[in-house]
Amino acid sequence: MTGHTHKEHSGARLIEEAEGVLKSSGEQWTAMRADVFEALASQDRPASAYDIAEIVGGKRGKRVAANSVxxxxxxxxxxxxxxxxxxxxxYLANSHPGCQHDCIFLICDDCGTATHLDDDKLTGALRDAGHRAGFADVRPVVELRGLCNECAG
Known part of the structure; x- marks a missing residue:
């Protein structure tokens, strides 16, 4: 199936959904994990661990180590x-945390925006090629770099 649909979440609903998914995987939703997820979810483009550590540190009023993040x-x-x-x-927060699939990202070399695209036919073909080459548990990571419409403008 190409371009399957998702239940997209944002804001408080996204954080609530993420907490539920993490807990159902057997992990705890700690205050630090909540702060990191909130900081990540507030970003409109990919953020580094250092960016997130700075945001969380500002919120907590003390330095947060990037290694912890x-x-x-x-x-x-x-x-x-x-x-x-x-x-x-x-990193980017997953706006549909309960959905397991392979993602394709279109990344702008100018402004850094990352657009998420689903194409199960394409990623399925890559997964199949990996299996034919003798690899198990293949997880396609596809990133296309170029200029977004706004920057190409």
Whole structure:
């Protein structure tokens, strides 16, 4: 199926949905994890662990180590609460945390905006190619770089 649909969440509903998904995976929704997710979800473009550490530190009134944020972001990626933009070493909150699928990201080289695109036919073909090459548990990570319409303008 190409371009399947999702229940997109934002704001408080996104945070509530993320908390439920994390808890159902057997993990705890701690105050620090909540702060990191909130900070990530407030960003309109991919954010680094350092960006998130700065936001959370400002909220908490004390320095937050980027290493702690990296561990939490890695947990969020494993539990499908966030996506990692590999080429930028940055993260985006997943607006549909309960949905498991492969994502394609279109990333603007000028402004840094990342647009999420679903195309299960394309990612399925990549997954199949990996299996034919002898790989198991293949997870396509597809990023297309260029200029968004606004920057190409």
């Amino acid at each position: 990296y561990r939490i972001l890695d947990l969020f990626v494993r539990t499908n609460l966030a996506n990692r933009i590999e080429s930028a070493n940055a």
